[in-house]
Amino acid sequence: xxxxxxxxxxxxxxxxxxxxxxxxxxxxxxxxxxxxxxxxxxxxxxxxxxxxxxxxxxxxxxxxxxxxxxxxxxxxxxxxxxxxxxxxxxxxxxxxxxxxxxxxxxxxxxxxxxxxxxxxxxxxxxxxxxxxxxxxxxxxxxxxxxxxxxxxxxxxxxxxxxxxxxxxxxxxxxxxxxxxxxxxxxxxxxxxxxxxxxxxxx
DNA sequence: AAGCTTTGCAACCGCGGGTCC
DNA sequence: TGGACCCGCGGTTGCAAAGCT
Numbered sequence: 001x002x003x004x005x006x007x008x009x010x011x012x013x014x015x016x017x018x019x020x021x022x023x024x025x026x027x028x029x030x031x032x033x034x035x036x037x038x039x040x041x042x043x044x045x046x047x048x049x050x051x052x053x054x055x056x057x058x059x060x061x062x063x064x065x066x067x068x069x070x071x072x073x074x075x076x077x078x079x080x081x082x083x084x085x086x087x088x089x090x091x092x093x094x095x096x097x098x099x100x101x102x103x104x105x106x107x108x109x110x111x112x113x114x115x116x117x118x119x120x121x122x123x124x125x126x127x128x129x130x131x132x133x134x135x136x137x138x139x140x141x142x143x144x145x146x147x148x149x150x151x152x153x154x155x156x157x158x159x160x161x162x163x164x165x166x167x168x169x170x171x172x173x174x175x176x177x178x179x180x181x182x183x184x185x186x187x188x189x190x191x192x193x194x195x196x197x198x199x200x201x202x
Numbered sequence: 203a204a205g206c207t208t209t210g211c212a213a214c215c216g217c218g219g220g221t222c223c
Numbered sequence: 224t225g226g227a228c229c230c231g232c233g234g235t236t237g238c239a240a241a242g243c244t
Contacts, residue, residue: 012212012238034229050230051213086232097232098212105234106210 009043013052017042021049022057055098062094066103074100075108 034046
């Protein structure tokens with residue numbers, strides 16, 4: 001199995017090491033992390049280099065405290081997905097799975113009184129998922145039939161700020177536009193009906 | 203002021219899955 | 224087809240800083 005290897009330095013990264021890694025990625029891009037120690041002479045495993053870049057050095061990474069909106073989103077997503085930090089982080093721009101995991105373990109789990117449990121994968125699945133089928137062939141039709149029709153119309157009538165809900169239901173997958181909900185109540189309403197498969201785009 | 207405890211977070215570890223040869 | 228390599232995930236650890244006595 002892959003490990004950090006013998007002879008690799010461990011512990012906190014120095015500014016010099018960060019610079020070497022940053023220069024390498026600027027020049028060669030990401031990927032092939034195991035080549036980095038060989039090419040640059042860094043006394044770090046490829047795995048450690050990857051982690052350092054992904055969680056800290058990448059310009060995409062947002063530093064600083066989590067906003068209330070981010071916190072709220074994490075709680076909802078965790079309720080739905082469980083400890084699938086990378087999936088949760090993927091829905092929060094600029095945040096890494098490690099950041100989300102740490103934030104949950106140090107702040108939210110205490111705040112919500114959640115006890116740690118082993119191998120939590122998915123939150124409580126919905127008891128039944130309504131069948132929602134588009135009425136016509138138009139991709140962005142807002143007409144639906146089946147058990148889910150009521151849900152769609154109730155949701156639409158209740159929330160004037162629902163964006164692109166029809167296309168989500170039509171495609172049957174959770175995509176970026178699903179988080180265009182301005183009013184978080186919409187998310188509350190919809191969450192029980194989004195399955196794991198939807199999130200994974202299956 | 204000093205020592206102890208708690209907290210927060212960066213980094214490590216073990217594992218599984220995907221790809222390539 | 225299976226072994227080596229690479230990547231990414233989730234759980235855990237270790238350490239510095241902050242808080243408390």
